[in-house]
Amino acid sequence: SLYAKFLRKFAEHHGMTRIEGKIADVLQHDDSGNIKALKLENGELVEGDLFIDCTGFRALLIEQTLNTGFEDWSHWLPCDSAIAVQTEAIQQPIPYTRSIAHQSGWQWRIPLQTRTGNGLVFCSKYISDADATELLLNNIEGAPINQPRVIKFKTGTRRQHWNKNCVAVGLSSGFLEPLESTSIHMIQRSIVRLLQLFPAHGIIQADVDEFNQQTKIEMDNIRDFIILHYKVTDREDSRFWRYCKNMPIPASLQHRIDMFSQSGKVYKYGNELFGESSWIQVMMGQGLMPKEYHPIVDLMEPAELQSFLNNIKATVKRKVDTLPAHNDFVQHYCKSTAM
Ligand SMILES: Cc1cc2nc3c(=O)[nH]c(=O)nc-3n(C[C@H](O)[C@H](O)[C@H](O)COP(=O)(O)OP(=O)(O)OC[C@H]3O[C@@H](n4cnc5c(N)ncnc54)[C@H](O)[C@@H]3O)c2cc1C
Incomplete structure (x- = not known):
């Protein structure tokens, strides 16, 4: 809520006009199918060149008007x-x-x-x-x-996040369950991506394709990371966990699991949100241990390794000793005004 307030203030300060109202109808151009205007319940018409669909799960513009299509991922992420x-x-x-x-x-x-x-x-x-x-x-x-x-909710993604002259941001673009609290991050990423590819001189298909491609890669990676939490469980004590343990998974995730479980290899692809340490934490945390390790490891003597690890430990301790306690930090920098 605070973030939304912040964005509103920021945008209004930079010349945005806020129109309060409920969208009753969405009008399209006959020839292109592009969105022409939003008709509000009070009859007011809001025309535009580019529309950002922020209507949440309703996806009023991107789906109900443009029928963009939805890729359902609930067989991989069954919580609904x-x-x-x-x-x-x-x-x-x-x-x-x-x-x-x-x-x-x-x-x-x-x-x-x-x-x-x-x-x-x-x-x-x-x-x-x-x-x-x-x-x-x-x-x-x-x-x-x-x-x-x-x-x-239904977990899945819009087939295109930018379709014609409409860009879906937030829940209208799809939903990944909140296990890793990624939705607001993805909203922020969509805003940055739209700024980078902003159609200042008209919509160019290459920009639309790039936007969709980048969004898809980002969502696919986060999706795989969340599925991993469920898939590599060793729980078998309920029908839900048995389903998760035995369900088929995307080939991209299977590849990551195979790489790690064989020889402990983990890669971070491009701009993906979760780094190597996050993937390793979930895999090992859920009990998935590599069968082998890279032979280069044997070039390091155990004593050298021990000294290396001791060094890291000492550096972390030295740093932590200088930091304030969590609550002192919060009180100092961001004390709630509601207190
Ligand atoms: C259970 C759950 C847990 C979550 N946890 C996290 C988390 O931990 N971290 C995180 O980052 N995200 C989380 N999210 C996601 C987060 O809530 C959303 O990303 C965030 O609310 C942004 O949503 P939005 O603006 O796209 O949609 P919404 O917040 O749903 O807003 C859509 C807006 O569109 C308006 N609207 C709809 N139809 C019309 C119309 N006809 N005319 C005018 N206005 C209309 C609605 O009134 C509403 O204000 C969670 C979501 C759920 C469901």
Whole structure:
């Protein structure tokens, strides 16, 4: 919410005009099919050359008007529902979000300065909304401060993120479940990408193709990283986890798993969000250990390796000793005005 407010203020300061209203109809040019104008409920017509679809899951322009098409990824990421509830903060916030696996999904616990955000992401095929709500409420700390709210979603991506004169940003462009909290990052990336390829002198197909290609690569990589969390589980204690363990996965992810499980090799491709250390943490964290290692490793004597690791440890300790505690930092730099 604060980020949205910040962006609005920033944009208005730079000359943007905000028009409040509900879009009742989207008008298209007869010849090209390009979007011509938005008709608001009060009858006002908003014409434009380029339209950015920010209508969330409704995808009013990119899908309902332009029928761009949706690639469904729910066979790889079967969670399709979330319940969110906020609770009173009962202790000083710890400096990280917890993701806790459950029988048919996972729970988030996000400590803020004034409250804790909680939620359960789950697959409705294996647990009902009512049972999921009960499960979440039994696993929170502190009294709830709002009613639990169920949100339904479908994981997948728009077949094109820029189609004709419409660019989809945010949930209208697709959705990856929030296990790695990537949506707002992807919004930011889309904004930067659109600025870089901005059609100042008219829309050029090469720019559209580049935008779509870059967005696709970025989403595919994040998708694979999230699927990895589920796929390499050794849990077999529920139908949900058995499905995840045995489901087919994208060839691109299978390749990464094969590379790592054979010889511990991990690569980061281009601008992808998650680096080698993230991939290694999830693979090893979930119990996937490489069978072999690169022979070059044997060129280093154990004593030399030990000294190298000790050095890293000492450097980290020296740095950490100079840093303020999490809460001191927060209080100093970004104390909540709601406190
Ligand atoms: C369960 C869940 C957990 C999430 N967790 C994270 C997270 O941890 N980190 C993260 O980065 N992201 C997360 N996200 C995603 C994040 O919420 C979205 O990326 C963010 O809200 C941006 O969405 P948006 O602006 O695209 O759509 P929305 O926030 O849905 O906004 C769409 C807007 O369009 C408006 N609209 C729709 N139709 C019309 C119309 N006809 N006329 C006028 N206006 C219209 C709506 O009123 C709404 O204001 C999560 C999402 C879900 C569902």
